[in-house]
Amino acid sequence: MKLKVLLVDDDKEFRTVAALVLENAGYSVTEAVDGFAALELLHTERPDIIISDLHMPVMDGRMFCKRVRSDAELAAIPFVILSAYIETDGSNTLSDTPADYCFSKQSSFISLLPQLENLIVRAVSNSTQSRKE
Amino acid sequence: MTANEINPVTESRDGGKLRNQLFISSALLTSALVLVTAWIINSQVIGQVRQQVQAEVETLLPVYESVWEEHARRLSTMGASLADSPIVKLVFGSAGASRDKRTLHEMVADVTEDTLAAGDLVLMSDGSGQIFFAEQQGGVSPEIGKLVGNLEAARVAGENQKQSRGFTLIGGRLYQLVATPVLLHSGSSDINNTQAVISIAEEVNQGMAAEIKQRIHSEVVFLLNNKLYSSSLAAENEQAVFNAIQAGDLAKTAPGRSTEISLSGETHLAFARQLTDFDGKPIGQVVMLRSLVGAGKLFRAISNRLLVLWTLAIVAALALSYLVAGRITRPLEKLVVSAKELGRGNYDVEVPTGAQGEVAQLATAFDQMRLSLRQSQTALLKNERLATIGQMASSIIHDLRNPLATIYTAAEVMMNDGLPAGRRQTLIETQLRASGRMNSMLAELLEFSRGSYKLNLGRLSLAEIVRRVAQELNIQLSQLGVQFKADVTEDITLDADDEKLGRVIENLFVNSLQAFQQGGQPSGTIHIRAALDGDNVRLELMDDGPGIPDSIRERLFEPFISQGKPGGTGLGLAIARAIVEAHGGKISLANSSHGAHFVIQLPHRTVQVGGVDET
Numbered sequence: 140m141k142l143k144v145l146l147v148d149d150d151k152e153f154r155t156v157a158a159l160v161l162e163n164a165g166y167s168v169t170e171a172v173d174g175f176a177a178l179e180l181l182h183t184e185r186p187d188i189i190i191s192d193l194h195m196p197v198m199d200g201r202m203f204c205k206r207v208r209s210d211a212e213l214a215a216i217p218f219v220i221l222s223a224y225i226e227t228d229g230s231n232t233l234s235d236t237p238a239d240y241c242f243s244k245q246s247s248f249i250s251l252l253p254q255l256e257n258l259i260v261r262a263v264s265n266s267t268q269s270r271k272e
Numbered sequence: 273m274t275a276n277e278i279n280p281v282t283e284s285r286d287g288g289k290l291r292n293q294l295f296i297s298s299a300l301l302t303s304a305l306v307l308v309t310a311w312i313i314n315s316q317v318i319g320q321v322r323q324q325v326q327a328e329v330e331t332l333l334p335v336y337e338s339v340w341e342e343h344a345r346r347l348s349t350m351g352a353s354l355a356d357s358p359i360v361k362l363v364f365g366s367a368g369a370s371r372d373k374r375t376l377h378e379m380v381a382d383v384t385e386d387t388l389a390a391g392d393l394v395l396m397s398d399g400s401g402q403i404f405f406a407e408q409q410g411g412v413s414p415e416i417g418k419l420v421g422n423l424e425a426a427r428v429a430g431e432n433q434k435q436s437r438g439f440t441l442i443g444g445r446l447y448q449l450v451a452t453p454v455l456l457h458s459g460s461s462d463i464n465n466t467q468a469v470i471s472i473a474e475e476v477n478q479g480m481a482a483e484i485k486q487r488i489h490s491e492v493v494f495l496l497n498n499k500l501y502s503s504s505l506a507a508e509n510e511q512a513v514f515n516a517i518q519a520g521d522l523a524k525t526a527p528g529r530s531t532e533i534s535l536s537g538e539t540h541l542a543f544a545r546q547l548t549d550f551d552g553k554p555i556g557q558v559v560m561l562r563s564l565v566g567a568g569k570l571f572r573a574i575s576n577r578l579l580v581l582w583t584l585a586i587v588a589a590l591a592l593s594y595l596v597a598g599r600i601t602r603p604l605e606k607l608v609v610s611a612k613e614l615g616r617g618n619y620d621v622e623v624p625t626g627a628q629g630e631v632a633q634l635a636t637a638f639d640q641m642r643l644s645l646r647q648s649q650t651a652l653l654k655n656e657r658l659a660t661i662g663q664m665a666s667s668i669i670h671d672l673r674n675p676l677a678t679i680y681t682a683a684e685v686m687m688n689d690g691l692p693a694g695r696r697q698t699l700i701e702t703q704l705r706a707s708g709r710m711n712s713m714l715a716e717l718l719e720f721s722r723g724s725y726k727l728n729l730g731r732l733s734l735a736e737i738v739r740r741v742a743q744e745l746n747i748q749l750s751q752l753g754v755q756f757k758a759d760v761t762e763d764i765t766l767d768a769d770d771e772k773l774g775r776v777i778e779n780l781f782v783n784s785l786q787a788f789q790q791g792g793q794p795s796g797t798i799h800i801r802a803a804l805d806g807d808n809v810r811l812e813l814m815d816d817g818p819g820i821p822d823s824i825r826e827r828l829f830e831p832f833i834s835q836g837k838p839g840g841t842g843l844g845l846a847i848a849r850a851i852v853e854a855h856g857g858k859i860s861l862a863n864s865s866h867g868a869h870f871v872i873q874l875p876h877r878t879v880q881v882g883g884v885d886e887t
Contacts, residue, residue: 152706153678159695160685194670223673244677249684 174203193222302589351452401427
């Protein structure tokens with residue numbers, strides 16, 4: 140079974156290219172244009188990881204991330220921010236956004252793939268542990 | 273008019289207020305001081321003059337008394353010479369002598385040798401005062417000749433056997449009279465017999481008044497039974513003087529003291545003397561009026577000089593007040609002008625520091641404040657400019673990074689040899705679209721950064737332009753489910769640049785579409801309408817979307833102000849404004865209860881306005 144990625148970005152061209160990269164890497168990709176549309180999708184689908192842009196109309200990446208984190212059902216899903224406004228990659232780049240990882244659009248999108256895998260693995264092991272407890 | 277544009281007329285009026293207040297108050301104060309001083313000096317001088325006149329009056333009283341005394345002496349001498357004359361003694365001593373009027377008249381004439389004055393009365397009576405002869409010298413009033421009756425003065429003189437003098441009324445006229453007894457020795461040495469009494473009298477008339485006036489330099493009024501009898505005054509003044517004397521109530525005035533009365537505007541000192549008869553009983557009054565005016569010549573001279581001095585003092589005080597007020601307020605007025613100029617933002621305004629004292633300190637402090645303000649203003653402008661440049665650069669860089677990331681990633685993926693042809697095709701198309709978008713963003717930036725729009729003017733139909741823009745955006749409209757409604761009649765034409773005016777409408781359109789997109793509204797309406805408004809064409813664009821947030825309303829037309837648009841430069845509305853202004857028009861955001869409402873006013877006939885200076 141393929142791992143599911145929710146890709147949220149208002150830039151249609153970038154979504155196309157990113158989706159293509161992710162599908163090549165073996166993921167199944169669902170796209171949304173902004174946080175609001177993404178939250179709607181999350182009612183019916185549960186992705187293994189969320190990749191979201193920061194600057195979007197209607198609901199931006201910050202708000203979207205906070206809404207996901209505050210929802211008990213969704214909180215455990217790894218959340219990656221991907222934005223042109225981020226200069227350096229890292230888990231603590233945006234202090235006001237509870238994302239697991241922030242990724243700059245300056246970097247190669249392909250180089251993000253190992254990080255995605257790590258995050259998913261960690262999330263799975265975390266959920267297994269918490270189930271044991 | 274902004275708050276900073278202050279009417280210069282109001283300014284100068286405000287500027288003069290303090291000076292006027294200072295001037296008026298100091299002028300009033302100095303004038304009041306001068307007037308009080310003048311009043312004190314005046315009253316001192318008047319008091320002095322009054323005392324002087326009072327003193328003069330006291331020296332005049334003996335003179336007055338001496339006038340009566342001289343007249344009495346003359347009458348007395350006449351009487352004595354008659355009584356002592358041998359003829360008279362013979363006539364009255366011998367029982368046989370004729371005493372008819374003719375004999376007596378000739379006797380008087382012989383003895384006095386015509387030394388009696390015209391008007392003098394000669395009365396002869398017996399020892400009991402019974403008159404048997406009366407005549408007036410010069411025949412002034414012949415009825416005197418018929419005078420009969422008892423003469424009290426003669427009786428007293430006859431009884432006492434010596435002269436008696438006093439004032440008396442004879443035939444209703446007032447006379448000064450001296451009665452002299454004609455005495456004959458009875459034989460024994462110390463006993464005399466009164467044979468007759470000869471009285472000589474002189475009327476107290478206008479002539480007498482004139483004589484006294486001449487001696488004492490005062491008007492003289494004789495009063496009889498509280499009526500004016502005679503005076504030294506001109507007939508037309510008599511009644512007024514009499515009324516004034518009555519008003520002065522002289523009867524109650526202590527002897528020797530005077531009373532002030534006013535006569536035709538002049539102050540007089542009035543003093544009265546009794547005229548008494550032989551028993552010392554009052555029979556009439558003489559009132560003497562001493563004018564203060566004559567004596568007050570010195571006072572007048574002084575007060576005239578003082579008046580000139582006071583006038584000069586007041587003028588000098590006013591001039592001084594004006595100068596002082598000006599000296600105080602002029603530097604302040606200059607400071608006010610400088611402060612207002614500074615308030616308008618002119619930090620290079622000259623601050624006058626030529627004053628002295630506190631004003632100089634104020635001016636110096638003000639100048640320091642100006643310099644420090646200029647410094648901080650310069651720093652502020654520099655910072656603001658840097659911040660703007662930073663904001664611009666950041667906005668441009670990030671906006672370009674999005675399509676760049678697409679191109680880069682696509683290229684990276686394409687390096688993978690095993691890519692299916694379909695996907696490769698998709699990636700190439702995506703790269704093309706992304707680089708196309710970068711191109712148009714850069715073109716927009718370049719155009720805006722040039723700061724000027726060269727207009728290619730032509731006569732255009734507004735309806736046509738609106739139709740064209742709607743056509744171009746038709747796909748997006750239908751995707752978003754937004755209805756489009758146009759109320760633009762075909763007859764509206766204007767001088768404009770076809771492409772650029774199209775851009776304005778398109779930018780507004782896109783702004784509305786993005787608002788719908790962001791608001792997540794399932795449907796809505798964009799409404800464009802146009803109408804002729806005087807010399808202008810009024811074009812309005814309204815939507816029923818989420819509207820413009822208050823936080824950016826004020827700066828909506830500034831560059832890089834956006835509501836969080838996807839992939840734009842943040843220049844859409846700034847460009848729209850620049851183009852409208854280049855056409856000589858105006859663009860604004862109208863107040864609306866919901867949605868956005870833009871209003872564009874464009875001149876019907878456009879003269880190229882030139883450029884806009886947006887950096």
